[in-house]
Amino acid sequence: MKRTRTWLGVGGAALALVATGCSGGGSDAGGPVELTFWHGYSEADGDVLEGIVDDFNASQDDITINTELKTWASIDDTLLTALSAGEGPDIVAMPSERLPVYASKGAFAELDDFYDDEGSNTANLVPGAADMVEVDGVKYGVPTGFVPLAVYYNTALFEAAGVTEFPQTWDEWVATSEQLTVDEDGDGTPEQYGVVLPDHATVGNGLWPSLFYGNGGAVVEDGKAVIDSPENAETLEFWASAIADSQISPTGVDGVGADELFSGGKAAMTVGGPWMASIADENGIAYEIAPLPAGPKEQAASAIGVSMAVTVDTEDAEQAAAEEFFSFFLNDENSVAWSLGSGWPPLRSDIPAESVASNPVVASLTEIAATGRPLLPGVVNSVDVLTAVDELTQRAVAGEDVDALLGEAQSEIQAALDE
Structure with a gap:
């Protein structure tokens, strides 16, 4: 069951996530923590993500993640309503420019403690990728993609x-x-x-x-x-x-x-x-x-980004489980697998360039990754x-x-x- 939360939902009205409402997550007595993960990765990147989730589920017995593929538009249209009804996901991926909208409504859990943990694999995130998940000085997401135009x-x-x-x-x-x-x-x-x-x-x-x-x-x-x-x-x-x-x-x-x-x-x-x-x-x-060719002052490009967040409709154990998955997603092996499979440059700056050299597109984008800036970070x-x-x-x-x-x-x- 979930803690009671009050937050700003659709139209700015105050909605209560009542203690009797349950989302897709949770666990049976003695069973693993089960998390529902909404995402919109529908091409080859979706296959790679499913593989990472399957590997995570197989790597331990305490957490099971169940993915639900939706269109990005559907996620945007239904997330608040689903959360207010206690039927929302525990983890959700969305384009980075939408994250501040939901964070400002209190729909996402704060992740600063996760970022402070040495085991989170976030210490060497590309700076722009880390900046795009921050709203009013608080981190509310974990990047899954960051690539400059x-x-x-x-x-x-x-x-x-x-x-x-x-x-x-x-x-x-x-x-x-x-x-x-x-x-x-x-x-x-x-x-x-x-x-x-x-x-x-x-x-x-x-x-x-x-x-x-x-x-x-x-x-x-x-x-x-x-x-x-x-x-x-x-x-x-x-x-x-x-x-x-x-x-x-x-x-x-x-x-x-x-x-x-x-x-x-x-x-x-x-x-x-x-x-x-x-x-x-x-x-x-x-x-x-x-x-992009350099302008008179500098060479820079807006970056497109996607990030994962933990919804506020979770228990402490479920948030901890989600954070364990985030750390797994960002480890050395999966950082490379996700980059090669999604076609986006690695999210971590300490991933060696030769690790992604087998994909010419990823290799080229990795070379120019430093030119990327998050587009309107934190702007609701x-x-x-x-x-x-x-x-x-x-x-x-x-x-x-x-x-x-x-x-x-x-x-x-x-x-x-x-x-």
Whole structure:
């Protein structure tokens, strides 16, 4: 049975997890502790995760983890309702930007003591991966994935255009994109774009924050909106001008459209995550992976992340059991197995590069892992913040006044942060 908890649930209403309610976890007298684990890993990564869970269950007799595969959207839609009814999971995985939402509602257990334990295997987590599970100075999750956005480029199109080296700076990126853009009939609409930079609903909503970082800008810092800055104005003007003047990228394209242009051989470069490797392979596109070229101030990229959390609807013994699984998941052997199987770089910085060299995609992403920054760590209303960024970037690329747009975005983002 569960301890009585009061927390903020759907719509901000106070919900009580009554002592008579039981979730999927628990144990029979004398039997193992049983935990229910919701996750959305449905591809090869799901098979690897199931293997790790099976190995954990077989490694001891005191804990049994039962996984339930759901869509990420379903987890987001049903978690609070299930917890309030005493039918929620004990462990749940979700995209990192959603974790602060639930932590702020009191739905997740604090894990600082786990991180302080030398046996947790968290001491050498990639710093950004550890930062993304922290809300108001408290850790509420354990990362299962952290990967910076990268440039995936079509090597055949590079070769056909005589491009032999990948660009290292923004200016070189634009020049290379111009060289790769083809408008054979001169009608003003290229048959092939040098790069596709979606201006809204971008991959992981991280493309434009990545560009802001490259010029020393940001979206949110220390809980305050900082998007209305000279650095961000300069960034928007630079890229809006490059797109409009040289037509290196189409306008009005979202992240899905960008994937389609690249997979169809209509764009020589795109910005994405590990799934772009599968998309390229499925469409017969030879590709390489490179970090985003450095901006005027630094080389950085937003990172996409996923994390596991322990729901508050657990007993102490169940939380301890979940933490034992987390430690198992992050041990040397499983860190490598999970990385190779999921296609994401290792979560621990002390995993030798040669351990993942057998997977070229993982090896490439591991080389650029240090450029990754968590996107809006600890920000509860991240959806509203990113919606404001979407509107800003789409209208800026369409040619509207950048200064006015930044002022509007500043007000909208601060309002979202203040809610």
